[in-house]
Amino acid sequence: KGEPFLKLVEPPYVDSVDWAKWHVFWLDERVVPKDHADSNYKLAYDNFLSKVPVPPGQVYAINDALSAEGAADDYEACLKRLVDAKVLDLSAATGFPRFDLLLVGMGPDGHVASLFPGHPLLNESQRWVAFIKDSPKPPPERITFTFPVINSASNIAMVITGSSKAEPVRRALGGDDKSTDLLPVQMVAPKEGETTWFLDKGAFSSL
Numbered sequence: 001k002g003e004p005f006l007k008l009v010e011p012p013y014v015d016s017v018d019w020a021k022w023h024v025f026w027l028d029e030r031v032v033p034k035d036h037a038d039s040n041y042k043l044a045y046d047n048f049l050s051k052v053p054v055p056p057g058q059v060y061a062i063n064d065a066l067s068a069e070g071a072a073d074d075y076e077a078c079l080k081r082l083v084d085a086k087v088l089d090l091s092a093a094t095g096f097p098r099f100d101l102l103l104v105g106m107g108p109d110g111h112v113a114s115l116f117p118g119h120p121l122l123n124e125s126q127r128w129v130a131f132i133k134d135s136p137k138p139p140p141e142r143i144t145f146t147f148p149v150i151n152s153a154s155n156i157a158m159v160i161t162g163s164s165k166a167e168p169v170r171r172a173l174g175g176d177d178k179s180t181d182l183l184p185v186q187m188v189a190p191k192e193g194e195t196t197w198f199l200d201k202g203a204f205s206s207l
């Protein structure tokens with residue numbers, strides 16, 4: 001996951017980044033302990049954050065001692081405190097937080113973050129961070145940024161690998177999708193930002 005960004009931990013890139021300016025968040029997280037094999041924090045820490053000097057106080061993991069509801073409330077409150085402290089901007093267009101860059105993956109079913117096809121959370125319009133307890137992909141309990149937050153970002157990097165993702169990539173980018181229900185990946189449409197797609201041969205193979 002996020003393979004192109006792993007180059008950043010290697011020379012010459014690692015020395016060309018001002019890591020002290022970074023604040024790192026999770027677009028979605030599974031409600032499991034931070035050292036659990038399913039933890040997105042663990043994935044990012046093991047492969048990326050343990051290798052670069054981002055100040056630990058600027059790495060915002062979820063509170064894994066809380067329930068899914070509690071962790072979503074706590075993460076949203078954390079974002080609101082960072083807006084008050086002027087660490088995080090609000091989008092003038094939407095009133096939701098405006099992240100500089102979101103690194104977004106996609107599942108073979110077209111889900112992004114923990115926003116799954118046909119789930120009521122796709123229509124969440126008020127919350128910044130929501131919880132889900134019936135994720136069709138295990139583990140079932142997660143928290144996730146909502147679409148208003150995703151679509152307020154300045155830049156979105158869609159990083160998608162593997163032929164199992166070719167069909168939803170085709171629906172999103174092929175320009176000939178006649179389906180009436182949009183896949184979550186088709187709902188990624190930043191209002192004032194730019195989306196860049198990073199696809200390997202497998203993910204690109206139906207285009």
Ligand SMILES: O=C1O[C@H](COP(=O)(O)O)[C@@H](O)[C@H](O)[C@H]1O
Nearest residue numbers: 028104105106107108112113137
């Ligand atoms: O569960 C999740 O799945 C997607 C995609 O995962 P992949 O294993 O099919 O690459 C991911 O982007 C999301 O953030 C994650 O929590």
